[in-house]
Amino acid sequence: MTHVAIIIRMLRILFYAALALSSFAALAGIGMFFVAVKDLPRVPEPLSRIIETPPTEIYAATGEKIMVIGGRESVPLSRVSQYFIQAVIATEDHRFWEHHGIDKLRTLKALWITFFKPGKVQGASTITQQLSKNLFFSFKRRYMRKFRELLVALQIESQYSKREILEAYINQIPFGVGAHGIEQGARTFFGKPASELTLAESALLAGLPKSPTRYNPYIHYDRAKKRQRVVLLRMVAVGYITQAMADRASYAKLNLQRLPARARTGSYFLDIVVKSLEERYGPNVVHHGGLKVTTTIDPQLESQAIKSLQKGLIELEKMMGIHTKTIESSGEKVVRPQGALVAVETNSGAIKALVGGRDYSETEYNRAVESKRLPGSGFKPFLYYTALEKLDINPATVFIDQPVTIPVIGAKNWSPRNFGLKYEGPMILKRALMNSVNSIAAQLVERTGPEEVIRTAHRCGIKSHLEPVYSVALGTSGVSPLEMASSFGTFATGGVRHEPFFISRVEDALGRVLEEHIVSGKRSLDASLVYQVVDMMRGVVDEGTGSIVRRLGFDLPAAGKTGTTDGYYDAWFTGFTPTLSASVWVGYDKGEGLWDTQGNGITGGRGAAPIWADFMIKATEGEPHREFAIPSDIRFENVDPITGYKANDSTLNPVRIALREGQKVYENIFQDETLNDSTILSPLWGP
Amino acid sequence: MEWYEPRDFKEWAKRLFAIRHLVLILFILGVFISELRFDWFEQTVGSYLVTTNSKRPESGAIWEIGHRTIMARQTLDQIVTDRQFLQREARGATTFTQMALNILPNKGIMVSSERFKKIYLTLPQTIAHKIASPFEMLRLFSDGSWVRTYLEKAGDGLKIYLLNANNRVLKELEIPSDLIQYIKRIDMALTGKLEELPSFENRIYSAERFFAALSSLPQEDLRSVVSQPEMLLSMPGHIVRVGISDEAVSGFIELGFEIEDGTQRKVILLQGREWAVWALRSYLEEKEGEPNTNLKSQNDWM
Numbered sequence: 006m007t008h009v010a011i012i013i014r015m016l017r018i019l020f021y022a023a024l025a026l027s028s029f030a031a032l033a034g035i036g037m038f039f040v041a042v043k044d045l046p047r048v049p050e051p052l053s054r055i056i057e058t059p060p061t062e063i064y065a066a067t068g069e070k071i072m073v074i075g076g077r078e079s080v081p082l083s084r085v086s087q088y089f090i091q092a093v094i095a096t097e098d099h100r101f102w103e104h105h106g107i108d109k110l111r112t113l114k115a116l117w118i119t120f121f122k123p124g125k126v127q128g129a130s131t132i133t134q135q136l137s138k139n140l141f142f143s144f145k146r147r148y149m150r151k152f153r154e155l156l157v158a159l160q161i162e163s164q165y166s167k168r169e170i171l172e173a174y175i176n177q178i179p180f181g182v183g184a185h186g187i188e189q190g191a192r193t194f195f196g197k198p199a200s201e202l203t204l205a206e207s208a209l210l211a212g213l214p215k216s217p218t219r220y221n222p223y224i225h226y227d228r229a230k231k232r233q234r235v236v237l238l239r240m241v242a243v244g245y246i247t248q249a250m251a252d253r254a255s256y257a258k259l260n261l262q263r264l265p266a267r268a269r270t271g272s273y274f275l276d277i278v279v280k281s282l283e284e285r286y287g288p289n290v291v292h293h294g295g296l297k298v299t300t301t302i303d304p305q306l307e308s309q310a311i312k313s314l315q316k317g318l319i320e321l322e323k324m325m326g327i328h329t330k331t332i333e334s335s336g337e338k339v340v341r342p343q344g345a346l347v348a349v350e351t352n353s354g355a356i357k358a359l360v361g362g363r364d365y366s367e368t369e370y371n372r373a374v375e376s377k378r379l380p381g382s383g384f385k386p387f388l389y390y391t392a393l394e395k396l397d398i399n400p401a402t403v404f405i406d407q408p409v410t411i412p413v414i415g416a417k418n419w420s421p422r423n424f425g426l427k428y429e430g431p432m433i434l435k436r437a438l439m440n441s442v443n444s445i446a447a448q449l450v451e452r453t454g455p456e457e458v459i460r461t462a463h464r465c466g467i468k469s470h471l472e473p474v475y476s477v478a479l480g481t482s483g484v485s486p487l488e489m490a491s492s493f494g495t496f497a498t499g500g501v502r503h504e505p506f507f508i509s510r511v512e513d514a515l516g517r518v519l520e521e522h523i524v525s526g527k528r529s530l531d532a533s534l535v536y537q538v539v540d541m542m543r544g545v546v547d548e549g550t551g552s553i554v555r556r557l558g559f560d561l562p563a564a565g566k567t568g569t570t571d572g573y574y575d576a577w578f579t580g581f582t583p584t585l586s587a588s589v590w591v592g593y594d595k596g597e598g599l600w601d602t603q604g605n606g607i608t609g610g611r612g613a614a615p616i617w618a619d620f621m622i623k624a625t626e627g628e629p630h631r632e633f634a635i636p637s638d639i640r641f642e643n644v645d646p647i648t649g650y651k652a653n654d655s656t657l658n659p660v661r662i663a664l665r666e667g668q669k670v671y672e673n674i675f676q677d678e679t680l681n682d683s684t685i686l687s688p689l690w691g692p
Numbered sequence: 693m694e695w696y697e698p699r700d701f702k703e704w705a706k707r708l709f710a711i712r713h714l715v716l717i718l719f720i721l722g723v724f725i726s727e728l729r730f731d732w733f734e735q736t737v738g739s740y741l742v743t744t745n746s747k748r749p750e751s752g753a754i755w756e757i758g759h760r761t762i763m764a765r766q767t768l769d770q771i772v773t774d775r776q777f778l779q780r781e782a783r784g785a786t787t788f789t790q791m792a793l794n795i796l797p798n799k800g801i802m803v804s805s806e807r808f809k810k811i812y813l814t815l816p817q818t819i820a821h822k823i824a825s826p827f828e829m830l831r832l833f834s835d836g837s838w839v840r841t842y843l844e845k846a847g848d849g850l851k852i853y854l855l856n857a858n859n860r861v862l863k864e865l866e867i868p869s870d871l872i873q874y875i876k877r878i879d880m881a882l883t884g885k886l887e888e889l890p891s892f893e894n895r896i897y898s899a900e901r902f903f904a905a906l907s908s909l910p911q912e913d914l915r916s917v918v919s920q921p922e923m924l925l926s927m928p929g930h931i932v933r934v935g936i937s938d939e940a941v942s943g944f945i946e947l948g949f950e951i952e953d954g955t956q957r958k959v960i961l962l963q964g965r966e967w968a969v970w971a972l973r974s975y976l977e978e979k980e981g982e983p984n985t986n987l988k989s990q991n992d993w994m
Binding site: 007010038046047050104105107139140141156160163164286290292293353514517519523524525526 | 768776855
């Protein structure tokens with residue numbers, strides 16, 4: 006047999022083998038087809054139905070949309086920039102207009118690479134196949150899944166026009182950061198409708214679906230630009246644009262919008278809103294029901310609160326010798342102090358700003374609501390109100406600031422100390438609060454009892470459990486910044502308590518009202534007693550431990566109280582104007598105190614009050630000078646801060662106090678005598 | 693048949709260009725080329741799948757989202773329907789009791805200030821005064837700030853918030869449970885006779901005797917006994933007997949007016965001021981001796 010004959014014989018065998026194999030493959034294909042068809046998903050009619058999920062929209066009190074959950078914003082092809090359509094086709098499937106759901110040449114090439122080049126997997130999915138996958142299938146790589154995906158793609162091609170397919174595709178592709186569909190993508194990244202996208206913007210967006218995380222321009226700008234370049238070159242290759250156009254677009258500056266909150270809320274305030282909605286209506290309704298939620302937040306105040314807190318924390322770090330830039334450049338893992346700020350409208354309880362940490366992207370733990378930190382002396386206003394209510398005293402009553410020991414039945418005696426361990430002897434009650442004197446606070450709580458102080462705190466709106474021990478008056482039970490801001494709001498309104506709230510109205514997608522908040526105030530405290538406490542707290546801001554607020558330039562009428570805990574673990578300042586109550590906390594999440602480079606502890610006055618002042622200066626910008634309402638039975642007297650006697654020309658640094666009807670201060674009839682205990686005529690409460 | 697090598701060129705050519713070989717090759721080429729050109733395979737499969745579409749399951753990511761959306765809409769529709777039902781009932785209420793009965797725990801109702809005013813005016817004056825001063829209502833109504841009213845359960849009682857356009861509470865009214873019970877009894881015309889109400893069984897008088905005694909009271913005291921004669925007048929049928937309760941509540945004594953309407957008997961409850969009812973009672977007892985407690989039917993007195 007000649008060589009030719011041998012070859013022909015071989016070829017013949019091969020031919021029949023291939024024929025048999027092909028027949029077998031065809032039979033297997035038919036079998037697989039019928040197996041796959043059995044539970045193939047139904048394709049919706051019309052295809053646009055896929056984008057009929059209404060989004061849940063969350064609005065600020067100002068009407069601004071601040072978050073969108075779920076939903077799709079569908080636009081017809083005619084309202085999408087031609088550049089974007091070309092960019093998508095050039096990048097994803099340049100033979101889209103020609104094939105019938107499968108690009109056979111690309112598929113063969115991909116199969117060749119997948120089977121014959123180990124470790125490499127080549128994709129060849131057409132736009133229709135991608136649409137099929139996105140609509141119906143998981144993202145697991147399985148051959149049967151791929152086969153089903155292909156079959157659905159073929160059906161889609163048979164059932165719908167190319168324009169319908171392309172429209173459905175561009176209205177559902179994910180761009181990352183919670184944006185689905187081109188309209189949402191264009192608005193999220195560039196703050197404009199899809200119809201107004203430029204070539205550069207279109208190319209950037211068209212490059213994202215390949216890997217929205219990897220090419221996220223907010224995080225990996227350079228990578229996203231490189232991908233944009235790839236898209237532009239594809240457009241040149243396909244013939245949609247010229248090289249010159251691609252070059253110009255490549256160098257064009259992109260004006261990326263500030264990233265709005267989507268899907269992941271990105272904000273501590275929105276976290277509590279979404280959580281609350283989910284509790285009330287269930288996650289399904291929140292994510293698929295298309296609610297319209299109006300919240301109480303003021304975006305400007307919220308933004309200012311974030312800025313003030315971040316700026317304040319950087320200042321605090323400088324004070325502590327933590328150098329932010331060094332940390333960032335060295336990549337060193339340094340635990341940094343945290344903070345929280347809450348602002349509440351006093352005459353309604355509406356939360357206008359809420360920040361639960363220095364950076365939401367670093368930590369989502371909401372310190373403004375979930376964290377219970379010891380308020381320290383920040384709790385004293387509740388004690389002082391209780392004392393004025395229960396004991397026959399007034400702001401001019403004199404106490405002796407000296408070491409005290411209070412016996413506790415069944416436990417160790419309680420001996421609170423002043424900060425700095427200094428004791429100043431006699432002083433009036435107002436000065437004791439202004440200077441946050443612990444020894445006098447201890448004397449007060451000994452007489453009122455801790456239960457009464459707790460009752461006052463609860464009347465004001467503190468919800469946390471408070472331990473009925475003497476030290477509760479010095480803030481040894483944990484509370485949240487939201488509770489502090491809200492409860493101090495009760496002082497600002499003259500004793501009328503408003504429950505804090507953050508959702509004012511919820512409607513369904515058709516505008517039918519599901520709930521609305523009723524702003525109801527309840528008188529919890531006596532207006533005159535409250536005024537006396539507020540007047541004393543004004544002293545804290547004007548001349549006392551919180552006077553840095555004035556030095557920093559906040560000049561509207563305001564009252565407040567600093568708070569610092571043992572070991573300087575927590576620094577607080579909670580204060581209010583007649584319209585806005587705000588609380589600021591700073592400290593480490595656990596285990597560390599706040600100390601400056603000189604080894605001095607950082608108090609509420611140094612750590613938190615500057616943040617409060619910075620925030621309030623901006624928050625009240627343009628507001629008129631508004632005084633706290635003075636009850637009709639209140640009158641004012643100037644007194645000596647040491648003796649409590651009515652001030653006269655020779656009194657040094659007289660203090661103005663507020664007195665209720667029937668309360669009086671005495672004339673000093675021993676003007677020339679040196680002060681001693683026997684010369685004090687005002688009611689004296691010694692230890 | 694075993695293949696063997698062709699012996700000459702002619703046989704080679706014959707074999708190579710055999711009809712069946714050419715047909716086979718052309719067929720295979722035709723299939724490939726026409727598929728590449730016309731995508732008939734994809735179209736056939738696609739068309740077949742279109743015909744089976746309606747029988748296939750609604751499965752996959754997009755359908756799951758769709759189902760969740762439908763469920764969410766149904767939940768919301770239920771909430772809205774419940775709320776609207778309560779609102780509609782409240783708006784259609786003609787008495788305070790009807791309105792109060794529609795308020796479920798944690799599901800308050802919102803009505804307009806107009807609607808609430810109308811309901812307020814259906815209450816007997818004494819009760820209305822207990823709920824809110826008419827002058828206060830007048831003030832709020834006249835300055836235009838009162839726009840809506842929200843009513844909600846508070847324990848067994850009721851809380852009513854008079855609201856402005858911004859949902860701020862202008863006035864908060866509290867109605868304790870005993871007052872609500874009392875209003876309910878006043879509002880409801882009880883089907884049956886006076887004897888069926890234990891508090892009246894000792895003092896039941898014929899209407900003639902009761903109104904005769906009433907007319908002998910000073911003119912200015914009449915409304916203290918029967919605060920809303922207009923309401924009694926508006927009732928269909930005629931009053932046949934009147935009962936006076938043994939109990940006094942918060943300075944008021946209940947009066948039961950038994951009305952005959954065709955074959956039906958019903959009792960309307962009203963409140964009279966305690967002192968005025970006492971005066972009437974003593975007058976009734978002085979004039980006629982002990983009240984007749986053995987009355988079995990109106991005919992005994994007619």
